[in-house]
Amino acid sequence: MFDEMRHRNVVSWTTLISAQTRSGNPDMSIRSFAQMLNDGSTEPNRYTYSAALKSCSMVGNLQLGKQIHGHVLKNSNLQSDVVLMNTIIDMYVKCGSLSEARRVFDEFSLANSTSWNTIISGYFREGNALEAENLFHNFPIPDAISYNAMIAGFAEIGSSKALGYVYLMHSRGIKLDHYTLPCALKTCGNFKFEKMGKQIHSYIIKCGSVSSCFIGSSLIDMYSNCSQINDAVKLYDEFLGHKTCFSNKLPLLNSMISGFVTNGYNIHALNLILEVHSSGTQLDHFTFSSALQLCSNLQCMRIGRQVHGLVIISGFQIDHIVGSNLVGLYSRCGNLVDALRLFQDLPQKDIIAWTELITGCLLQGSNELVFYLFRELIRLKINLDDFVVSSILKACSVISWVHGGKQVHAYIVKGGFESESITVTSLIDMYSKCGDIDDGFRVFECAAKKDTVCWTGIIAGCGNNGKATEALKLFQEMIKAKVEPNEITFLSVLSACRHAGLVEEACRIFKSMQDSSGVKPRVEHRHCLIDILCRAGLFNEAKQLISEMSNKLDENKQNSLLSDWLIHQNSEIGKVDLFQSISCDASSYVALSNAYASKGLWDVSAKCREISRRVHIKNAGKSWLQIRTQ
Structure with a gap:
């Protein structure tokens, strides 16, 4: 109809251009806009x-956006149009020219809340959270959108500051909405702030927002990330009771x-995936990503190939997230050839895909390939993250290179990764694994933030390199610094005591x-102390x-402990009353029998064999099939 019009006025042109923009074209x-300008008959x-x-923003056409801005500057009436000027700021932000957006913002005397929120979001988009925060604090009257911009920005970069702005927003009487709550819950899950997550859950119930599937999904994510899987399942079951179409609950x-x-x-995940698939619900890239991760966890290529087939049928093989998970599945399951082929076919090779391939190669011991991929990343000037760098360092540790x-390490310093805890x-x-503990200690000393993992790493390194005294000293310094040790920290310091024979220190x-x-001491801690005592x-x-x-041990660990006790024993060991009281498994008595035999105590060894036969449990050295056929 438009092409048939003889007299095209500004209204008809604007209607056409707006309709094309809204329809995603x-x-x-x-x-059409260029054609209008070339026509010259309509302003x-x-x-x-x-x-x-808006169309320029959608496709990133900065050149045309600047031309339009130039036309606007020639008309003083247009320069005072708040909506139009905000659209120009938004265009510059989305086209990656934040400096131009800021210049327009600073020169615009009629800036409103939309102007402020657009430029704040732009700084978060560029990764400059500090400037975004400075702008927010200069904002005369921040509104709900402003707070949401701050909360979403900090949540996206994984900063706990998001929760600070949630609290500030709530304290100023601004209602937390459907934009605020998912970001807040995401941050609680990332930092395992279960207590605050439950407080937000209570707020959601009071506000009546719990019926939203989107909010419900965020709640389940939060509880799952806080390792409260029972609460997540309970919440999931409650949502299933709502009278909502099953497909909307994806x-x-x-x-x-x-x-x-x-x-x-x-197994629970596998059963739920099968239930969703058998219901005829169309799976999306989130479902496929979880399914592929599940197959990686199970190391099951049989199911993995079936999921891969569904991915192809559904057309998700071109999705870079699903594609990256496919690369991860094949590489982690040892099929590096297919993993490399899938990686090469990916339309978008982002850092996630590279990380999956490198991690898989590392797990399979293909360290040379890991280093080759690292060089390729540097050659292609792809921005690395701390996880990739840590994987490369792990490969160096494995081969002591x-x-x-x-x-x-030099690359880390140049790239500014030296402040990241995982990198340190x-x-x-x-x-420490390469035998250069002195350099490891220097890295520790220079670390800006020494958390539990960092302290544990240097303590373990000192212990493994024969510096038990230094390990104990570091452990005491850790306690004085009020850094809470975890299970691995205690195991590391106990191992250091074992290497140096420090009995009193280990008991303390x-x-x-x-x-x-x-x-709470685990089996590994007790095992280590038993070895020290023996x-x-x-x-x-x-x-x-x-x-x-004894009642907390499985068969293999119990046998190992009994053997350790006997190997170090040098006095009366002819009594087996203790061991009779703690085990009735044949393999335990076989372990005892062998240990006694190694000491030349054949009568006690024979007694252990007799006990094994008397409890009617299979003899060692025979398969179940052999016993069944006797």
């Missing part, structure tokens, strides 16, 4: 310019599947685990520990 809208108005600018299903996978409930590790810990681990540290730090000839104390933990 920005290229066509831009062509665009503010609505025409706004529609064309976000809930995806969150529950992801929660199962994240917490290691792989300190020279390569130092080259990566990986550097310490690399230097073991006692302080639960008394002072509230860390080496020092304190067999009664060792036997007491074995008795206390």
Whole structure:
């Protein structure tokens, strides 16, 4: 109809260009605008310019956007149009020219809340959270959108500051809405702030927002990321009771599947995926990503190939997130050839895809390929993250290549990664495993923030390099610095005591685990202390520990403990009453029999064999099939 019009006025042109923009055809809208300018018979108005600018924002056409801005500057009336000027600021932001956006913003005397919010979001988009925060605090009267911009920005970069702005927003009487709550819950989940997550959940119930599938999905994600899988399942079941179309609950299903996978409930995740698929619900890229991650966890290529087939049928093989997970599945399951082929076919090779391939190669021991991929990343000038750098350092640790590790260290300093906790810990681990603990200690000393993982890394490094005294000293400094040790920290310092034969120190540290730090000793901690006690000839104390933990051990660990006790025993060991009371498994008595035999105590060894036969459990050295056929 438009082509048949003889007299095309500004209204008809504007209607056409706006309709094309709204329908998702920005290229066509831009062509129509250019045709209008070439026609020369009609002067665009503010609505025409706004529609064309929105199309420029959608396709990133900065050149045309600047031309339109130039036309606007020639008309003083247009320069005072708030909506049009905000559209220009938004165009510059979305076209990646934040400096131009800021210049227009600073020169615009009629800037309103939309102007402020657009430029604040622009700084977050560029990664400059500091300037975004400065702008916010200069904002005369921030509104709900302003707070949401801050909360979403900090949530996106994984900063706990998002929750600070949630609290500030609430304290100033601004209602938390459907934009605020998911970002707040995401941050709670990322930092495992379960208590605050539950407070936000209570707020959601009071406000009546719990019926929203989007909010429900965020709640399930939060509880799952806080390792509260039972609460997540309970919430999921409640949502299933709502009278909502099953297909509309796909976000809930995806969150529950992801929660199962994240917490290691792989069979539960598999059953739920099968349930969703059999219901005829169309799966999306979130479902497929979780399904592929599940197959990676299970190391099951049979199911993985079936999921891969569904991905192809559904047309998601071109999705870069799903494609990256496919690369991860094949590489982690040892099929590097297919992983490389899938990687090459990816239309978009972002850092996620590179990370999946590098991680898979590392797990398969293909360290040379890891280094090759690292060089390719540098050659292609792809921005690396701390996780990739840490993976490269781990490869250096595996093959004890300190020279390569130092080259990566130099890259870390140049790239500004030295402040990241995971990078610092990986550097310490690399230097200690390469036998260069002094450089590892220097990295630790220079670390801006020393968290539990960082302290644990240097303590373990000192212990593994024969510096037990230094490890103990560092542990005491850690306690004085009020950094809470975890299970791995205690195991590392106990191992250091074992290497140096520091019995009193080990007993004191073991006692302080639960008394002072509230860390419950695990089998590994007790096993380590038993070994220390046996080496020092304190067999009664060792036997007491074995008795206390016998009901918590599986067969292999119990046998290992019994053998350790006997190997270090050098006094009366002819009595088996203790061991009769803690085990009735044949393999335990076989382990005892072998240990006694190694000491030349054949009568006790024979007694252990007799006990095994008397409890009617299979003899060692025979398969179940052999016993069944006797």
